[in-house]
Amino acid sequence: MSNDGLKRIHSLYTCFSVKEKKIADYILANPKRIIHQTINELADEIGVADATVFRFCKRLGFKGYQAFKISLASEIMSPIQQIHEDIKEGDSELSIAKKIFLSNKRSLENTALIMDERSFKQAVDLLLNSQRIIFFGIGGSSIVAMDAYHKFIRTGISCLLGGDIHFQLMEASQMSSLDTAFFFSHSGMNKHCLEIFHVAQKSGAKTLAITSFPNSILAKEADMALFSRSEETKYRSEALSSRIVQLSLVDALLVNVLVKRGEEGLLAMEHVREAIEDTRI
Structure with a gap:
C-alpha cells in the first residue's frame, strides 16, 4: 500500500x-x-x-x-511532492513531459480506486445487449465519443456517431428501447449535451454516461454512469486531464464486450481488419 x-x-x-x-x-x-x-x-x-x-x-x-x-x-x-502539480516556466521540455505522464498515471490510479465492480458489469451488459449504440459528446468530449465509436464498430454491434448538435438531436430522436445512448461529458452539466440526453430519454433509449461529477444532472439521470477522476494543474485544466481516463474506460468496456461476444466478436474484428487492409502501403 x-x-x-x-x-x-x-x-x-x-x-x-x-x-x-x-x-x-x-x-x-x-x-x-x-x-x-x-x-x-x-x-x-x-x-x-x-x-x-x-x-x-x-x-x-x-x-x-x-x-x-x-x-x-x-x-x-x-x-x-506531487510532481505533476509543480510545472514551472523554467522546466525543461523533458521534465514537463515526465510530469504530464505522471499526472496521467495518477488520474488513472485515482479512477481505478473509485471503480465499482457492480456498476461496471452493468455497463458492460448494457452495451452487450444493445441492438445499436450511438455515441454523443460536445466539444472536447466529442473526441472521446469518436474514439469510442472507432473502437466499438469492431465489436459487430451496430454503432453510430453523433455529428454536430443538430445531427445529434435528430439521431437521439430516432432511438428506441433497444438502443443505448452513450454520453461523454466531463462536467455532466453541458447544456447541449443534456438537451440531447433528454431527447434520447424521451425516445425510450437506455442511457450510459461517463463523467467526472457524480452529482451532475447527467450522472443522476442516466440509467448507468461511470466516473473518471483527474486533477487540475496550472497549465492544464481538469477536463483535459480527464480525457485520458475516459479513453481508458472506453478501452476497458470494449475489451469486456469483445470477450463476452466470443467468436462473434473475433469474427467482427477480422472483418474490420480485412476491410482496411488494402489502405496500408
Whole structure:
C-alpha cells in the first residue's frame, strides 16, 4: 500500500456521503493529530460510529484504521511532492513531459480506486445487449465519443456517431428501447449535451454516461454512469486531464464486450481488419 492516504481522500471526496465527508474534513484538517488517536477517540471527536470510520478506511483501500494511520504517518513524515502539480516556466521540455505522464498515471490510479465492480458489469451488459449504440459528446468530449465509436464498430454491434448538435438531436430522436445512448461529458452539466440526453430519454433509449461529477444532472439521470477522476494543474485544466481516463474506460468496456461476444466478436474484428487492409502501403 503506497503512502497516499491524503491524496486518496482528495481524489474520492466528491463521491463521499455526508458522514464520509465529515470524517474526510476532520482528517484533512488534523492529519498529525489522527496519528495519535485511536479509532474510538476519532469517532467520538467527529460524532460518528467506530464502524463508520472503519468503513471509510476500507473505502480508501486500506485494511483498516491502523493501516490507514501507518500510511498517514509515513506520508506526513516524508511528504511526497506531487510532481505533476509543480510545472514551472523554467522546466525543461523533458521534465514537463515526465510530469504530464505522471499526472496521467495518477488520474488513472485515482479512477481505478473509485471503480465499482457492480456498476461496471452493468455497463458492460448494457452495451452487450444493445441492438445499436450511438455515441454523443460536445466539444472536447466529442473526441472521446469518436474514439469510442472507432473502437466499438469492431465489436459487430451496430454503432453510430453523433455529428454536430443538430445531427445529434435528430439521431437521439430516432432511438428506441433497444438502443443505448452513450454520453461523454466531463462536467455532466453541458447544456447541449443534456438537451440531447433528454431527447434520447424521451425516445425510450437506455442511457450510459461517463463523467467526472457524480452529482451532475447527467450522472443522476442516466440509467448507468461511470466516473473518471483527474486533477487540475496550472497549465492544464481538469477536463483535459480527464480525457485520458475516459479513453481508458472506453478501452476497458470494449475489451469486456469483445470477450463476452466470443467468436462473434473475433469474427467482427477480422472483418474490420480485412476491410482496411488494402489502405496500408
